[in-house]
Amino acid sequence: MITNMGKLDRGLRIAVAVILLFVAFGTGMAGSGLLFWLAVIVAAVFGVTALVGNCPIYNIVGLKTCKDCG
Template identity: 55%
Template sequence: MVGDQVTQYRLLGMRLFASSHSIKEQNMKRNMGTIDRGIRVFVAIILLGISFGSAFASSGVLHWVLIAVALVFLLTAAVGNCPLYSLIGIRTCRAS
Protein backbone atom coordinates (compact mmCIF):
# COMPACT_ATOMS: atom_id res chain seq x y z
CA MET A 1 0.00 0.00 0.00
CA VAL A 2 2.79 2.41 0.88
CA GLY A 3 4.59 1.65 -2.37
CA ASP A 4 1.46 2.52 -4.37
CA GLN A 5 1.15 5.86 -2.58
CA VAL A 6 4.78 6.69 -3.27
CA THR A 7 4.27 5.86 -6.94
CA GLN A 8 1.15 8.05 -7.05
CA TYR A 9 3.02 10.98 -5.47
CA ARG A 10 5.87 10.59 -7.94
CA LEU A 11 3.45 10.59 -10.85
CA LEU A 12 1.69 13.63 -9.41
CA GLY A 13 5.04 15.39 -9.04
CA MET A 14 5.92 14.59 -12.64
CA ARG A 15 2.59 15.97 -13.80
CA LEU A 16 3.07 19.15 -11.79
CA PHE A 17 6.59 19.57 -13.16
CA ALA A 18 5.41 18.94 -16.72
CA SER A 19 2.55 21.41 -16.39
CA SER A 20 4.77 24.12 -14.87
CA HIS A 21 7.33 23.52 -17.62
CA SER A 22 4.72 24.02 -20.33
CA ILE A 23 3.51 27.18 -18.58
CA LYS A 24 7.07 28.58 -18.64
CA GLU A 25 7.36 27.85 -22.36
CA GLN A 26 4.01 29.45 -23.00
CA ASN A 27 4.88 32.58 -21.00
CA MET A 28 8.16 33.14 -22.83
CA LYS A 29 6.56 33.41 -26.25
CA ARG A 30 6.85 36.77 -27.93
CA ASN A 31 3.92 39.01 -27.08
CA MET A 32 5.22 42.40 -28.23
CA GLY A 33 5.06 43.75 -31.75
CA THR A 34 7.71 45.77 -33.55
CA ILE A 35 6.00 49.10 -32.97
CA ASP A 36 5.56 48.38 -29.26
CA ARG A 37 9.22 47.43 -28.95
CA GLY A 38 10.32 50.56 -30.79
CA ILE A 39 8.19 52.76 -28.53
CA ARG A 40 9.75 51.11 -25.48
CA VAL A 41 13.27 51.77 -26.74
CA PHE A 42 12.36 55.39 -27.50
CA VAL A 43 10.80 55.91 -24.05
CA ALA A 44 13.81 54.24 -22.39
CA ILE A 45 16.19 56.63 -24.16
CA ILE A 46 14.06 59.59 -23.06
CA LEU A 47 14.00 58.33 -19.45
CA LEU A 48 17.78 57.85 -19.43
CA GLY A 49 18.22 61.33 -20.87
CA ILE A 50 16.03 62.79 -18.15
CA SER A 51 17.77 60.84 -15.39
CA PHE A 52 21.26 61.92 -16.43
CA GLY A 53 20.61 65.25 -18.12
CA SER A 54 18.20 67.14 -15.90
CA ALA A 55 18.97 68.92 -12.66
CA PHE A 56 15.95 67.64 -10.74
CA ALA A 57 16.56 63.96 -11.55
CA SER A 58 20.35 63.79 -11.67
CA SER A 59 20.60 62.43 -8.13
CA GLY A 60 18.46 60.79 -5.53
CA VAL A 61 15.72 58.21 -5.69
CA LEU A 62 14.10 59.57 -8.86
CA HIS A 63 17.38 59.12 -10.72
CA TRP A 64 17.52 55.40 -9.85
CA VAL A 65 13.82 54.82 -10.48
CA LEU A 66 14.11 56.30 -13.97
CA ILE A 67 17.16 54.15 -14.70
CA ALA A 68 15.40 51.01 -13.45
CA VAL A 69 12.28 51.67 -15.55
CA ALA A 70 14.43 52.41 -18.61
CA LEU A 71 16.37 49.16 -18.14
CA VAL A 72 13.16 47.15 -17.81
CA PHE A 73 11.83 48.77 -21.00
CA LEU A 74 15.07 48.00 -22.85
CA LEU A 75 15.15 44.40 -21.60
CA THR A 76 11.54 43.69 -22.54
CA ALA A 77 12.04 45.31 -25.93
CA ALA A 78 15.14 43.19 -26.58
CA VAL A 79 13.46 39.95 -25.53
CA GLY A 80 10.10 40.75 -27.11
CA ASN A 81 8.17 39.55 -24.09
CA CYS A 82 6.48 41.65 -21.43
CA PRO A 83 5.56 39.67 -18.29
CA LEU A 84 2.77 42.12 -17.49
CA TYR A 85 1.27 41.55 -20.94
CA SER A 86 1.36 37.80 -20.25
CA LEU A 87 -0.50 38.25 -16.98
CA ILE A 88 -3.16 40.48 -18.51
CA GLY A 89 -3.39 38.52 -21.77
CA ILE A 90 -2.33 41.31 -24.16
CA ARG A 91 -0.49 40.60 -27.41
CA THR A 92 0.67 43.41 -29.67
CA CYS A 93 2.36 41.13 -32.18
CA ARG A 94 0.87 39.14 -34.99
CA ALA A 95 -0.27 35.64 -34.18
CA SER A 96 2.27 33.05 -35.26
Protein backbone atom coordinates in the same frame (compact mmCIF):
# COMPACT_ATOMS: atom_id res chain seq x y z
CA MET B 1 10.01 32.61 -24.26
CA ILE B 2 7.23 33.59 -26.66
CA THR B 3 7.19 37.06 -28.17
CA ASN B 4 4.11 39.02 -27.16
CA MET B 5 5.15 42.54 -28.20
CA GLY B 6 4.78 44.09 -31.64
CA LYS B 7 7.34 46.24 -33.43
CA LEU B 8 5.58 49.50 -32.57
CA ASP B 9 5.35 48.57 -28.88
CA ARG B 10 9.01 47.59 -28.80
CA GLY B 11 10.06 50.78 -30.60
CA LEU B 12 8.09 52.98 -28.23
CA ARG B 13 9.63 51.23 -25.23
CA ILE B 14 13.13 51.82 -26.58
CA ALA B 15 12.29 55.49 -27.19
CA VAL B 16 10.92 55.92 -23.65
CA ALA B 17 13.99 54.15 -22.23
CA VAL B 18 16.34 56.49 -24.10
CA ILE B 19 14.39 59.55 -22.96
CA LEU B 20 14.40 58.38 -19.34
CA LEU B 21 18.13 57.71 -19.44
CA PHE B 22 18.71 61.16 -20.92
CA VAL B 23 16.64 62.72 -18.15
CA ALA B 24 18.49 60.70 -15.50
CA PHE B 25 22.04 61.29 -16.74
CA GLY B 26 21.87 64.24 -19.13
CA THR B 27 19.90 66.75 -17.12
CA GLY B 28 19.72 67.86 -13.53
CA MET B 29 15.97 67.19 -13.33
CA ALA B 30 16.22 63.80 -11.69
CA GLY B 31 19.13 64.73 -9.45
CA SER B 32 20.65 61.78 -7.66
CA GLY B 33 17.77 60.75 -5.46
CA LEU B 34 14.68 58.67 -5.89
CA LEU B 35 13.68 60.13 -9.28
CA PHE B 36 17.12 59.32 -10.70
CA TRP B 37 16.94 55.67 -9.66
CA LEU B 38 13.30 55.34 -10.68
CA ALA B 39 14.11 56.65 -14.16
CA VAL B 40 17.10 54.29 -14.50
CA ILE B 41 15.13 51.24 -13.32
CA VAL B 42 12.13 51.91 -15.56
CA ALA B 43 14.46 52.55 -18.52
CA ALA B 44 16.26 49.26 -17.86
CA VAL B 45 13.02 47.29 -17.62
CA PHE B 46 11.63 48.89 -20.78
CA GLY B 47 14.90 48.31 -22.63
CA VAL B 48 15.18 44.64 -21.66
CA THR B 49 11.55 43.84 -22.41
CA ALA B 50 11.82 45.60 -25.78
CA LEU B 51 14.98 43.73 -26.73
CA VAL B 52 13.60 40.36 -25.60
CA GLY B 53 10.16 41.04 -27.08
CA ASN B 54 8.30 39.66 -24.10
CA CYS B 55 6.54 41.57 -21.35
CA PRO B 56 5.72 39.51 -18.24
CA ILE B 57 2.77 41.77 -17.40
CA TYR B 58 1.31 41.11 -20.85
CA ASN B 59 1.54 37.37 -20.09
CA ILE B 60 -0.35 37.83 -16.81
CA VAL B 61 -3.22 39.77 -18.37
CA GLY B 62 -3.22 37.81 -21.66
CA LEU B 63 -2.32 40.76 -23.89
CA LYS B 64 -0.41 40.55 -27.17
CA THR B 65 0.47 43.58 -29.26
CA CYS B 66 1.93 41.67 -32.21
CA LYS B 67 -0.12 40.25 -35.04
CA ASP B 68 2.27 37.41 -35.91
CA CYS B 69 2.64 35.96 -32.39
CA GLY B 70 1.69 32.37 -31.85
